Amino acid sequence: MTANSSVNAAALASSRLEALRAAAVALVLGFGLVWLAGFAYPESVHDSAHDTRHALSFPCH
Amino acid sequence: MIARVLTTGVIAGLVAGLAVAALQHFTTTPLILAAEVYETAQHAHDGAVEGAALTGLSRTAATSVATIAVSIGYALILLAAMLISGDAIAPRRVALWGACAFAATGLATSLGLAPQLPGMAETDLTARQIWWLATALSTGAGLFALLRLDSAAAKIVGVALIVAPHFFAPQPATPESTAPAELAARFAAASLAVQAVSWALAGALAGLVWRLLSREPEAS
Numbered sequence: 001m002t003a004n005s006s007v008n009a010a011a012l013a014s015s016r017l018e019a020l021r022a023a024a025v026a027l028v029l030g031f032g033l034v035w036l037a038g039f040a041y042p043e044s045v046h047d048s049a050h051d052t053r054h055a056l057s058f059p060c061h
Numbered sequence: 062m063i064a065r066v067l068t069t070g071v072i073a074g075l076v077a078g079l080a081v082a083a084l085q086h087f088t089t090t091p092l093i094l095a096a097e098v099y100e101t102a103q104h105a106h107d108g109a110v111e112g113a114a115l116t117g118l119s120r121t122a123a124t125s126v127a128t129i130a131v132s133i134g135y136a137l138i139l140l141a142a143m144l145i146s147g148d149a150i151a152p153r154r155v156a157l158w159g160a161c162a163f164a165a166t167g168l169a170t171s172l173g174l175a176p177q178l179p180g181m182a183e184t185d186l187t188a189r190q191i192w193w194l195a196t197a198l199s200t201g202a203g204l205f206a207l208l209r210l211d212s213a214a215a216k217i218v219g220v221a222l223i224v225a226p227h228f229f230a231p232q233p234a235t236p237e238s239t240a241p242a243e244l245a246a247r248f249a250a251a252s253l254a255v256q257a258v259s260w261a262l263a264g265a266l267a268g269l270v271w272r273l274l275s276r277e278p279e280a281s
Contacts, residue, residue: 023144030137047114049127055089057176059189
Protein backbone atom coordinates (compact mmCIF):
# COMPACT_ATOMS: atom_id res chain seq x y z
CA MET A 1 0.00 0.00 0.00
CA THR A 2 2.70 2.42 1.04
CA ALA A 3 4.92 1.23 -1.81
CA ASN A 4 2.02 1.72 -4.24
CA SER A 5 1.24 5.23 -3.10
CA SER A 6 4.90 6.24 -3.24
CA VAL A 7 5.09 4.85 -6.80
CA ASN A 8 1.96 6.87 -7.64
CA ALA A 9 3.47 9.95 -6.04
CA ALA A 10 6.66 9.50 -8.05
CA ALA A 11 4.69 9.04 -11.28
CA LEU A 12 2.62 12.13 -10.46
CA ALA A 13 5.75 14.17 -9.75
CA SER A 14 7.40 13.08 -13.00
CA SER A 15 4.29 13.88 -15.07
CA ARG A 16 4.07 17.27 -13.34
CA LEU A 17 7.71 17.89 -14.21
CA GLU A 18 7.04 16.90 -17.82
CA ALA A 19 4.06 19.27 -17.96
CA LEU A 20 6.16 22.13 -16.57
CA ARG A 21 8.93 21.44 -19.07
CA ALA A 22 6.42 21.46 -21.96
CA ALA A 23 4.89 24.66 -20.56
CA ALA A 24 8.29 26.35 -20.42
CA VAL A 25 9.01 25.48 -24.07
CA ALA A 26 5.52 26.65 -25.14
CA LEU A 27 5.88 29.88 -23.16
CA VAL A 28 9.25 30.77 -24.72
CA LEU A 29 8.05 29.94 -28.24
CA GLY A 30 4.71 31.71 -27.72
CA PHE A 31 6.28 34.92 -26.42
CA GLY A 32 8.92 34.69 -29.17
CA LEU A 33 6.29 34.58 -31.90
CA VAL A 34 4.25 37.42 -30.38
CA TRP A 35 7.46 39.45 -29.94
CA LEU A 36 8.52 38.87 -33.53
CA ALA A 37 5.13 39.73 -35.05
CA GLY A 38 4.11 42.43 -32.59
CA PHE A 39 7.24 44.18 -31.30
CA ALA A 40 10.47 43.42 -33.20
CA TYR A 41 12.23 46.46 -34.70
CA PRO A 42 13.84 45.33 -38.01
CA GLU A 43 12.17 47.30 -40.79
CA SER A 44 11.32 44.25 -42.92
CA VAL A 45 9.57 42.60 -39.95
CA HIS A 46 7.76 45.83 -39.10
CA ASP A 47 6.59 46.36 -42.68
CA SER A 48 5.33 42.80 -43.07
CA ALA A 49 3.51 42.77 -39.74
CA HIS A 50 2.38 46.42 -39.95
CA ASP A 51 -1.35 45.89 -40.50
CA THR A 52 -1.49 43.10 -37.90
CA ARG A 53 0.27 45.28 -35.31
CA HIS A 54 -2.33 48.00 -35.79
CA ALA A 55 -5.26 45.55 -35.98
CA LEU A 56 -4.32 43.71 -32.76
CA SER A 57 -3.52 47.01 -30.97
CA PHE A 58 0.21 46.43 -30.48
CA PRO A 59 2.06 49.77 -30.16
CA CYS A 60 3.32 50.64 -33.66
CA HIS A 61 5.51 53.28 -35.43
CA MET B 62 4.06 16.07 -23.90
CA ILE B 63 6.19 18.76 -25.54
CA ALA B 64 5.22 17.44 -28.99
CA ARG B 65 1.53 17.45 -28.10
CA VAL B 66 1.66 21.02 -26.76
CA LEU B 67 3.53 22.33 -29.81
CA THR B 68 1.32 20.43 -32.30
CA THR B 69 -1.80 21.75 -30.56
CA GLY B 70 -0.47 25.32 -30.58
CA VAL B 71 0.52 25.23 -34.24
CA ILE B 72 -2.73 23.66 -35.54
CA ALA B 73 -5.01 25.83 -33.37
CA GLY B 74 -3.01 28.98 -34.15
CA LEU B 75 -2.95 28.27 -37.87
CA VAL B 76 -6.72 27.80 -38.13
CA ALA B 77 -7.51 30.69 -35.78
CA GLY B 78 -4.97 32.91 -37.56
CA LEU B 79 -6.49 32.24 -40.97
CA ALA B 80 -9.96 33.08 -39.67
CA VAL B 81 -8.74 36.25 -37.96
CA ALA B 82 -6.77 37.26 -41.08
CA ALA B 83 -10.00 36.99 -43.09
CA LEU B 84 -11.81 39.06 -40.43
CA GLN B 85 -9.03 41.69 -40.55
CA HIS B 86 -9.31 41.86 -44.33
CA PHE B 87 -12.91 43.06 -44.03
CA THR B 88 -12.75 45.09 -40.80
CA THR B 89 -9.45 46.71 -39.77
CA THR B 90 -7.38 46.64 -42.99
CA PRO B 91 -9.80 48.81 -45.05
CA LEU B 92 -9.68 51.42 -42.25
CA ILE B 93 -5.83 51.29 -42.19
CA LEU B 94 -5.73 51.77 -45.97
CA ALA B 95 -8.18 54.68 -45.75
CA ALA B 96 -6.08 56.29 -42.99
CA GLU B 97 -2.94 55.92 -45.11
CA VAL B 98 -4.57 57.95 -47.88
CA TYR B 99 -4.88 60.88 -45.44
CA GLU B 100 -1.37 60.25 -44.09
CA THR B 101 0.18 60.20 -47.58
CA ALA B 102 -1.71 63.33 -48.59
CA GLN B 103 -0.34 65.14 -45.52
CA HIS B 104 3.20 63.91 -46.20
CA ALA B 105 2.96 64.98 -49.85
CA HIS B 106 1.81 68.39 -48.62
CA ASP B 107 4.83 68.52 -46.29
CA GLY B 108 7.13 67.48 -49.12
CA ALA B 109 8.02 64.06 -47.72
CA VAL B 110 6.48 61.36 -49.89
CA GLU B 111 6.79 57.74 -48.77
CA GLY B 112 4.86 54.83 -50.26
CA ALA B 113 3.70 51.75 -48.41
CA ALA B 114 6.39 49.05 -48.29
CA LEU B 115 3.97 46.35 -49.42
CA THR B 116 0.84 46.57 -51.54
CA GLY B 117 -1.95 44.38 -52.84
CA LEU B 118 -1.70 40.63 -52.52
CA SER B 119 1.79 40.58 -50.98
CA ARG B 120 0.57 42.93 -48.26
CA THR B 121 -2.46 40.71 -47.55
CA ALA B 122 -0.18 37.65 -47.48
CA ALA B 123 2.35 39.29 -45.13
CA THR B 124 -0.46 40.45 -42.82
CA SER B 125 -1.95 36.95 -42.77
CA VAL B 126 1.41 35.36 -41.92
CA ALA B 127 1.93 37.84 -39.07
CA THR B 128 -1.60 37.20 -37.76
CA ILE B 129 -1.04 33.42 -37.88
CA ALA B 130 2.25 33.87 -35.98
CA VAL B 131 0.48 35.89 -33.28
CA SER B 132 -2.35 33.33 -33.07
CA ILE B 133 0.09 30.42 -32.65
CA GLY B 134 1.83 32.51 -29.99
CA TYR B 135 -1.49 33.16 -28.21
CA ALA B 136 -2.42 29.45 -28.31
CA LEU B 137 1.00 28.41 -26.92
CA ILE B 138 0.87 31.04 -24.15
CA LEU B 139 -2.62 29.89 -23.10
CA LEU B 140 -1.57 26.21 -23.07
CA ALA B 141 1.58 27.03 -21.09
CA ALA B 142 -0.32 29.09 -18.51
CA MET B 143 -2.92 26.33 -18.04
CA LEU B 144 -0.26 23.61 -17.71
CA ILE B 145 1.63 25.67 -15.13
CA SER B 146 -1.51 26.33 -13.09
CA GLY B 147 -2.56 22.67 -13.43
CA ASP B 148 -5.93 23.50 -15.00
CA ALA B 149 -7.76 20.95 -17.18
CA ILE B 150 -7.34 21.81 -20.88
CA ALA B 151 -10.78 21.75 -22.56
CA PRO B 152 -12.28 24.03 -25.24
CA ARG B 153 -14.53 26.10 -22.96
CA ARG B 154 -11.89 26.49 -20.26
CA VAL B 155 -9.14 27.58 -22.68
CA ALA B 156 -11.57 30.05 -24.28
CA LEU B 157 -12.21 31.51 -20.81
CA TRP B 158 -8.46 31.84 -20.22
CA GLY B 159 -8.39 33.54 -23.62
CA ALA B 160 -11.08 35.98 -22.50
CA CYS B 161 -8.96 36.88 -19.46
CA ALA B 162 -5.90 37.26 -21.69
CA PHE B 163 -7.93 39.63 -23.88
CA ALA B 164 -8.85 41.65 -20.80
CA ALA B 165 -5.09 41.91 -20.09
CA THR B 166 -3.68 42.62 -23.58
CA GLY B 167 -6.75 44.34 -25.08
CA LEU B 168 -8.95 46.09 -22.53
CA ALA B 169 -6.31 47.08 -19.94
CA THR B 170 -3.76 48.30 -22.49
CA SER B 171 -6.32 50.23 -24.56
CA LEU B 172 -7.16 52.33 -21.50
CA GLY B 173 -3.67 53.87 -21.67
CA LEU B 174 -2.89 53.32 -25.34
CA ALA B 175 -5.96 53.32 -27.57
CA PRO B 176 -5.57 51.23 -30.75
CA GLN B 177 -4.07 53.60 -33.33
CA LEU B 178 -4.43 54.14 -37.05
CA PRO B 179 -1.42 55.11 -39.17
CA GLY B 180 -1.01 58.88 -39.15
CA MET B 181 -2.23 59.40 -35.59
CA ALA B 182 -0.11 61.37 -33.12
CA GLU B 183 2.50 59.18 -31.45
CA THR B 184 5.00 59.31 -28.62
CA ASP B 185 8.24 57.35 -28.14
CA LEU B 186 7.69 53.75 -29.34
CA THR B 187 9.93 51.94 -26.82
CA ALA B 188 8.21 53.59 -23.85
CA ARG B 189 4.81 52.60 -25.24
CA GLN B 190 5.93 49.02 -25.88
CA ILE B 191 7.34 48.68 -22.35
CA TRP B 192 4.15 50.05 -20.78
CA TRP B 193 1.99 47.82 -22.98
CA LEU B 194 3.91 44.66 -22.03
CA ALA B 195 4.13 45.55 -18.35
CA THR B 196 0.40 46.33 -18.23
CA ALA B 197 -0.57 43.11 -20.01
CA LEU B 198 1.61 40.97 -17.70
CA SER B 199 0.56 42.81 -14.54
CA THR B 200 -3.15 42.61 -15.42
CA GLY B 201 -2.80 38.92 -16.33
CA ALA B 202 -1.10 38.17 -12.99
CA GLY B 203 -3.73 40.24 -11.18
CA LEU B 204 -6.61 38.36 -12.82
CA PHE B 205 -4.92 35.05 -11.93
CA ALA B 206 -4.65 36.11 -8.28
CA LEU B 207 -8.29 37.28 -8.24
CA LEU B 208 -9.83 34.30 -9.99
CA ARG B 209 -7.63 31.33 -9.01
CA LEU B 210 -6.30 32.09 -5.51
CA ASP B 211 -8.51 32.00 -2.43
CA SER B 212 -6.82 34.13 0.21
CA ALA B 213 -7.98 37.69 0.80
CA ALA B 214 -4.37 38.92 0.63
CA ALA B 215 -3.98 37.40 -2.86
CA LYS B 216 -7.15 39.15 -4.02
CA ILE B 217 -5.93 42.52 -2.70
CA VAL B 218 -2.60 42.03 -4.48
CA GLY B 219 -4.57 41.03 -7.61
CA VAL B 220 -6.57 44.27 -7.61
CA ALA B 221 -3.37 46.27 -7.01
CA LEU B 222 -1.66 44.55 -9.95
CA ILE B 223 -4.60 45.40 -12.22
CA VAL B 224 -4.87 49.05 -11.12
CA ALA B 225 -1.18 49.96 -10.66
CA PRO B 226 -0.07 50.18 -14.34
CA HIS B 227 -2.60 52.94 -15.03
CA PHE B 228 -0.77 55.33 -12.70
CA PHE B 229 2.20 55.04 -15.06
CA ALA B 230 0.31 55.26 -18.37
CA PRO B 231 2.24 57.10 -21.13
CA GLN B 232 1.35 60.75 -21.63
CA PRO B 233 -0.91 60.98 -24.69
CA ALA B 234 0.63 62.84 -27.63
CA THR B 235 -0.69 66.25 -28.60
CA PRO B 236 -3.60 65.45 -30.94
CA GLU B 237 -2.43 66.10 -34.49
CA SER B 238 -3.89 63.11 -36.31
CA THR B 239 -4.23 63.14 -40.07
CA ALA B 240 -6.99 60.51 -39.86
CA PRO B 241 -10.58 61.73 -39.28
CA ALA B 242 -11.93 61.06 -35.78
CA GLU B 243 -14.80 58.93 -37.14
CA LEU B 244 -12.29 56.62 -38.82
CA ALA B 245 -10.18 56.40 -35.65
CA ALA B 246 -13.21 55.58 -33.48
CA ARG B 247 -14.37 52.84 -35.84
CA PHE B 248 -10.83 51.47 -35.92
CA ALA B 249 -10.44 51.39 -32.13
CA ALA B 250 -13.69 49.42 -31.79
CA ALA B 251 -12.88 47.07 -34.70
CA SER B 252 -9.37 46.45 -33.40
CA LEU B 253 -10.63 45.42 -29.96
CA ALA B 254 -13.25 43.12 -31.51
CA VAL B 255 -10.65 41.48 -33.76
CA GLN B 256 -8.29 40.97 -30.83
CA ALA B 257 -11.09 39.46 -28.70
CA VAL B 258 -11.91 37.03 -31.50
CA SER B 259 -8.24 36.03 -31.90
CA TRP B 260 -7.82 35.14 -28.23
CA ALA B 261 -11.18 33.34 -27.96
CA LEU B 262 -10.67 31.41 -31.19
CA ALA B 263 -7.04 30.48 -30.48
CA GLY B 264 -8.15 29.29 -27.02
CA ALA B 265 -11.23 27.32 -28.08
CA LEU B 266 -9.39 25.64 -30.95
CA ALA B 267 -6.40 24.82 -28.74
CA GLY B 268 -8.77 23.09 -26.32
CA LEU B 269 -10.44 21.20 -29.17
CA VAL B 270 -7.17 20.06 -30.79
CA TRP B 271 -5.74 19.10 -27.38
CA ARG B 272 -8.77 16.88 -26.75
CA LEU B 273 -8.49 15.27 -30.18
CA LEU B 274 -4.77 14.56 -29.74
CA SER B 275 -5.26 13.22 -26.21
CA ARG B 276 -7.61 10.52 -27.57
CA GLU B 277 -4.78 8.95 -29.55
CA PRO B 278 -2.90 6.69 -27.12
CA GLU B 279 0.48 7.17 -28.82
CA ALA B 280 0.13 10.94 -28.62
CA SER B 281 0.35 10.98 -24.81
